[in-house]
Amino acid sequence: MSLERFISDAISPWMKREGPESDIVLSSRVRLARNIHQFVFPIAADKESAHEVIASISSCMNGENDAAEAENFEMLMMEKLKPIQKRVLVEKHLISPNLAEQAKYGAVLMNDDESVSIMLNEEDHIRIQCLAPGFQLEEVLHKANEIDDLIEKSVDYAFDEKRGYLTSCPTNVGTGLRASVMMHLPALVLTKKMSRIIPAINQLGLAVRGIYGEGTEAQGNIFQISNQMTLGKSEEDIMEDLAGVVTQVIQQERAARKQLQDGLKLQLEDKLFRSLGTLENCRIIQSKEAAKCLSDVRLGIDLEILPGISKTILNELMILTQPGFLQQYAGEVLTPEERDIRRATLIRERIKLENR
Amino acid sequence: MNCEECHEREASLHFTKIINGEKTEFHICEHCAKEKGEFMPGSNSFSIHQLLSGLLHGDGHVPNTPSSNFIPPSLSCEKCGMSYYQFAKIGRFGCENCYKAFDSKLNPIFKRVHGGNTLHAGKIPLRAGSSIQEKKQLQQLKQALQQYILNEEFEKAAETRDIIREIEHRLEQGRDS
Ligand SMILES: [Zn+2]
Ligand SMILES: [Zn+2]
Numbered sequence: 001m002s003l004e005r006f007i008s009d010a011i012s013p014w015m016k017r018e019g020p021e022s023d024i025v026l027s028s029r030v031r032l033a034r035n036i037h038q039f040v041f042p043i044a045a046d047k048e049s050a051h052e053v054i055a056s057i058s059s060c061m062n063g064e065n066d067a068a069e070a071e072n073f074e075m076l077m078m079e080k081l082k083p084i085q086k087r088v089l090v091e092k093h094l095i096s097p098n099l100a101e102q103a104k105y106g107a108v109l110m111n112d113d114e115s116v117s118i119m120l121n122e123e124d125h126i127r128i129q130c131l132a133p134g135f136q137l138e139e140v141l142h143k144a145n146e147i148d149d150l151i152e153k154s155v156d157y158a159f160d161e162k163r164g165y166l167t168s169c170p171t172n173v174g175t176g177l178r179a180s181v182m183m184h185l186p187a188l189v190l191t192k193k194m195s196r197i198i199p200a201i202n203q204l205g206l207a208v209r210g211i212y213g214e215g216t217e218a219q220g221n222i223f224q225i226s227n228q229m230t231l232g233k234s235e236e237d238i239m240e241d242l243a244g245v246v247t248q249v250i251q252q253e254r255a256a257r258k259q260l261q262d263g264l265k266l267q268l269e270d271k272l273f274r275s276l277g278t279l280e281n282c283r284i285i286q287s288k289e290a291a292k293c294l295s296d297v298r299l300g301i302d303l304e305i306l307p308g309i310s311k312t313i314l315n316e317l318m319i320l321t322q323p324g325f326l327q328q329y330a331g332e333v334l335t336p337e338e339r340d341i342r343r344a345t346l347i348r349e350r351i352k353l354e355n356r
Numbered sequence: 357m358n359c360e361e362c363h364e365r366e367a368s369l370h371f372t373k374i375i376n377g378e379k380t381e382f383h384i385c386e387h388c389a390k391e392k393g394e395f396m397p398g399s400n401s402f403s404i405h406q407l408l409s410g411l412l413h414g415d416g417h418v419p420n421t422p423s424s425n426f427i428p429p430s431l432s433c434e435k436c437g438m439s440y441y442q443f444a445k446i447g448r449f450g451c452e453n454c455y456k457a458f459d460s461k462l463n464p465i466f467k468r469v470h471g472g473n474t475l476h477a478g479k480i481p482l483r484a485g486s487s488i489q490e491k492k493q494l495q496q497l498k499q500a501l502q503q504y505i506l507n508e509e510f511e512k513a514a515e516t517r518d519i520i521r522e523i524e525h526r527l528e529q530g531r532d533s
Contacts (some may be wrong), residue, residue, distance in 0.1 A: 018495065032429075032531075038452075039451075040435065040436045040450055040451040040496075041436075041448070041449060041450055041451050041452075043446075043448050043450060044436045044437075044450035044451060096373065097468050104522060123448070128522070129367075151482070152481050152482060152483055153525065156483065157481045158452035159480070159481050160452075160455060160476070161476070161488050161491075162474075162475055162476060163455055163462075163466075163475075163476055164477075164478060164479075165474025165476075166449070166452045166455055166483075167449075168448045168449055168450075169447065169448055169449075170447070170462075170466065170469055172464055173455075173470075174473075174476045174477075174478060175476070175478035176472065176481060177478070197435050205471050228471075229468075229469075229470045229471050229473065230469055230470065231466055231470035231473045231474065231475070231476060231477075232471070232472070232473020232474065232475060232476070233473070233476050233477055233478065234477050234478045234479075235479055237477075238478075346383070
């Protein structure tokens with residue numbers, strides 16, 4: 001398969017659109033956790049009841065409903081996928097690692113541009129996930145609500161007046177809503193402000209996590225900010241709180257970028273050009289270094305220090321250089337050392353495409 | 357030995373906590389354990405699920421006294437068979453009925469996880485929730501009625517009272533069917 005073709009398969013169509021504030025906010029996501037009345041939760045369900053859940057949701061998404069007709073949803077059963085295929089879905093953020101690895105009778109329904117995925121028999125019977133590029137929390141919530149209402153037309157939800165939507169984990173009860181934004185914050189990290197911002201955000205009841213890395217360490221200066229509370233606040237209030245904080249962080253990141261450009265322009269240019277050089281010339285590269293250099297290059301693009309490279313390259317390469325994709329591209333299982341070599345090759349080839 | 361929470365009563369529950377291979381003992385009285393819902397030794401370096409299990413049961417620290425001392429072994433969900441002890445260990449409900457079965461123990465847990473909140477304030481499903489919607493509407497109407505009476509707006513009060521009666525009548529019938 002040619003690299004161009006492979007990239008276009010690897011990148012979800014929704015990612016190719018440019019969203020608001022996309023120099024800093026990479027994507028917005030909403031997830032609604034729902035369960036069906038009178039069915040035990042997946043953790044306690046047998047095969048029969050799990051399959052009934054799948055059957056009832058797939059029929060209402062492919063049934064006579066108007067909205068379902070307008071969109072085509074494809075169903076994938078986890079038990080029929082190879083481990084590498086599941087891994088690729090995880091790396092594209094279309095399913096959770098939990099669905100890929102743990103859920104025995106898991107399935108996912110996906111729309112054509114992969115902006116909506118409905119996970120079935122994950123921790124809850126139904127997890128509606130909607131994704132959009134850039135800062136678009138309202139839009140993704142709206143979309144998720146549409147799907148939610150559509151499913152509710154033919155399914156009774158497990159719901160309680162006092163506790164709201166009843167979920168398997170007590171951390172999701174109430175609205176079942178988890179909203180998050182993925183942000184690229186290189187200047188806040190460089191100017192060492194992130195370590196002060198994270199506790200401040202935590203104090204407001206929001207979680208900040210580094211992504212693509214284990215624990216809280218952010219690889220590639222990408223952070224995910226999400227709500228933690230789901231009980232006692234309306235969906236609108238939850239979204240407003242999150243959006244307010246994200247707006248603040250965007251302003252802080254812009255200010256830090258300006259500070260770097262005003263005060264340390266030469267040092268900054270040196271750093272960013274070196275990272276580009278590393279990516280253009282590396283023969284062996286570990287994921288951590290690749291993420292760091294990709295972050296620098298992306299900052300260089302945003303600040304117009306590195307012209308002629310497309311903006312989506314960071315998003316693309318962050319996904320393409322994950323172990324699942326590297327192995328899919330290679331068509332074989334790779335050791336970590338082999339992956340480092342393949343990663344270097346893939347990055348060089350990808351950057352060469354830009355320079356033609 | 358005195359309780360480490362209240363420093364007054366005799367500690368009757370003893371937990372062992374292991375951090376980085378280091379063993380730490382915790383001692384608490386039954387009263388404080390009950391009052392806190394469950395006992396969580398202060399620490400915030402856990403993952404969410406460890407944390408949750410900690411909220412429910414002291415982060416997997418095995419109580420030296422049998423757990424039945426403060427959790428009746430009978431406390432379990434008749435629908436899915438999950439016991440409260442199991443729930444506390446894995447941090448997951450087995451079915452919607454678990455919420456009813458463990459209701460008496462949930463408020464302290466929800467309070468900790470959801471910033472002091474225990475009651476839902478968000479979306480209500482359209483279908484399953486129609487009677488809930490009406491009950492909410494009823495509450496609002498009753499408040500409005502009080503206000504109209506206080507303001508001596510009797511015409512509006514009478515209208516509102518009629519609407520209230522209508523909804524109450526509908527809810528009554530719904531209950532019978
Ligand atoms: Zn005490
Ligand atoms: Zn149960």
